[in-house]
Ligand SMILES: Nc1ncnc2c1ncn2[C@@H]1O[C@H](COP(=O)(O)OP(=O)(O)OP(=O)(O)O)[C@@H](O)[C@H]1O
């Protein structure tokens with residue numbers, strides 16, 4: 157299984173941006189292949205990566221539930237799903253993107269769905285890193301059969317509501333018993349130094365604080381022009397901060413792989 161980094165946080169705190177810049181870092185550092193998973197039903201990671209949106213796992217599920225009833229003789233359900241699941245991958249340079257689409261309804265225990273989960277998770281084994289963009293509710297993550305995440309990065313802005321969502325995410329993890337090795341916190345779009353009271357609140361949470369990513373003029377400009385954020389230049393402050401953050405997150409792993 158590739159080293160899995162999942163990103164979560166309140167709406168609009170920069171989760172997708174962070175995922176895009178992490179993927180950029182991994183590919184540029186020669187740590188590919190990377191599997192990018194868009195686990196937000198309102199998918200837009202492909203835009204940050206400058207890619208077309210493929211067919212989502214949810215869309216495949218809807219088709220497959222019908223089609224597995226009527227397979228040609230000699231084709232098993234397993235073979236059919238294993239083959240079709242590859243159609244959800246969109247190829248980029250050094251990474252592939254898989255969009256999860258809408259999660260299945262609560263009563264969906266059908267066999268096709270079970271196989272889709274099994275094979276979409278199996279796919280992640282052939283990648284060195286998996287970077288997963290989540291919704292705050294961790295909807296897709298909680299439905300995975302293997303919920304192993306090596307590093308969960310929670311993004312927040314400099315608001316009390318942002319921090320409340322951080323706490324809510326930590327509570328969901330406890331409640332669902334998700335297996336998450338390390339939990340980190342990043343304050344995004346920071347303006348200047350963090351206020352002391354805010355720092356105190358963070359210090360009281362059960363997460364490792366990775367620091368801040370400043371509000372970046374270049375991101376605003378790229379957004380305005382509709383340019384993919386992966387092509388931000390090295391001079392972007394956000395790009396530089398994400399590189400430092402990634403060194404902390406995967407630095408040891410990288411050193412190990414270079415030594416091997
Ligand atoms: N450090 C930054 N500086 C300036 N703008 C930023 C920064 N980080 C993110 N943004 C911008 O803020 C907006 C929201 O970011 P993004 O879409 O990554 O958030 P999100 O948490 O994924 O949102 P959602 O909850 O809707 O999925 C985007 O327009 C993005 O370009």
Ligand SMILES: [Mg+2]
Pocket residue numbers: 171172173196200289
């Ligand atoms: Mg997003």
